[in-house]
Amino acid sequence: MLLTVELRDQTVLVAGAAAAAARSIRRYQAAGATVRTLNAPGGFLPRMLEGVALVTVVDDAGAMVDAGEDGGRWATVRSECRKRGILVTRDEPAAPSGSVTLAGGGPGSDDLLTVRALAALADADVVFHDRLAPWSHLEELAGGAELVNVGKSPGHHPVSQADIEHQMVAAARAGQNVVRLKGGDPFVFGRGGEEVAACTAAGIPVTVVPGVTSAVSVPAAAGIPATCRGVSHMFTVISGHAPLTDDEHQHLAGLGGTIVVLMGVGTLPQLAAGLRKAGMRADTPVAVVESGYSHAQRTTVSDLAGIVTAAGTAGCAPPAVLVIGDVVRQGRDWQQHLPGPPGTPEPRWTHE
Numbered sequence: 001m002l003l004t005v006e007l008r009d010q011t012v013l014v015a016g017a018a019a020a021a022a023r024s025i026r027r028y029q030a031a032g033a034t035v036r037t038l039n040a041p042g043g044f045l046p047r048m049l050e051g052v053a054l055v056t057v058v059d060d061a062g063a064m065v066d067a068g069e070d071g072g073r074w075a076t077v078r079s080e081c082r083k084r085g086i087l088v089t090r091d092e093p094a095a096p097s098g099s100v101t102l103a104g105g106g107p108g109s110d111d112l113l114t115v116r117a118l119a120a121l122a123d124a125d126v127v128f129h130d131r132l133a134p135w136s137h138l139e140e141l142a143g144g145a146e147l148v149n150v151g152k153s154p155g156h157h158p159v160s161q162a163d164i165e166h167q168m169v170a171a172a173r174a175g176q177n178v179v180r181l182k183g184g185d186p187f188v189f190g191r192g193g194e195e196v197a198a199c200t201a202a203g204i205p206v207t208v209v210p211g212v213t214s215a216v217s218v219p220a221a222a223g224i225p226a227t228c229r230g231v232s233h234m235f236t237v238i239s240g241h242a243p244l245t246d247d248e249h250q251h252l253a254g255l256g257g258t259i260v261v262l263m264g265v266g267t268l269p270q271l272a273a274g275l276r277k278a279g280m281r282a283d284t285p286v287a288v289v290e291s292g293y294s295h296a297q298r299t300t301v302s303d304l305a306g307i308v309t310a311a312g313t314a315g316c317a318p319p320a321v322l323v324i325g326d327v328v329r330q331g332r333d334w335q336q337h338l339p340g341p342p343g344t345p346e347p348r349w350t351h352e
Helices: 018-030 075-084 115-122 161-173 192-201 214-221 246-255 268-277 307-314 327-337
Strands: 011-015 034-038 054-058 087-091 099-104 126-129 146-149 177-182 206-209 235-239 258-262 285-290 298-303 320-324 349-351
Touching (some): 018 087, 054 075, 075 087, 099 115, 115 177, 115 206, 161 177, 161 192, 192 206, 214 258, 214 285, 214 320, 235 246, 268 320, 285 327, 298 307, 298 327
Parallel strands (some): 011 034, 011 054, 054 087, 099 177, 126 146, 235 258
Antiparallel strands (some): 258 320
């Protein structure tokens, strides 16, 4: 059961060794509470509990000396709180050394973060986040953590990949719990493999939390399935960051099924021309889905012969996902029956 307690202007007592309780103290201070600390049980406990709204016990494994009902040396504290009707919670101790978690943030909407990603953010001391990651409510999701924007946009990379990796490793070496929050999934064109390699080379423990990739979620937001019985039984995901070669166009056109292109708005003219040259039908449906799962979501639909003109006329811009294949017709046919993303009045489709 998850409980949410309003602690602004309340007094919270955190019981635990200073190093173990550091994360709990930071969280409550970020929530606006006045925090007192208790490093040992007993003493003037009744007096310390005056005016306290919440007591959090952080059991340091090294201090567990009895096998009482409460499982630790803080049984006296819990007992006294029960007498006074004070809510008691228990937190895990902060890790003695730093670590890194690569967390996929999904297509950008907070409610598409996984439960594990939310837990990682709640435990973070510092969060390095991308431009397309769900960052607008990070102050709440990662209470008290330092938030560092290392996002890139097309043609503008203020923080290099090498610098990002250096900062992550340095923070972890300083004992901080680091979260690298990325849009989509860390291992789908997210350079997550490079960041894992940098951490392992430095001897830093690293965990990967998968995310909802935009390759399937953003088309789904527009009602376009990646596969559909009787229409397409396979899909291929490619990066449109750089133009493909003639051989790659040839192989891609020969695969059949659905083609999903990430980061492909800038190279759409080369892609459309290359696929047509490789033999793909000129009337193959194409969709450009912009800003999936946001209030600005929009879908522009045409065919392979006309999509470049249609996208130019509509002013299509990143972030966007391209979908090429007959499944685009499913979205077109279903659009009147599918609601848009939360807060969007109606699905926005542009037909050319």
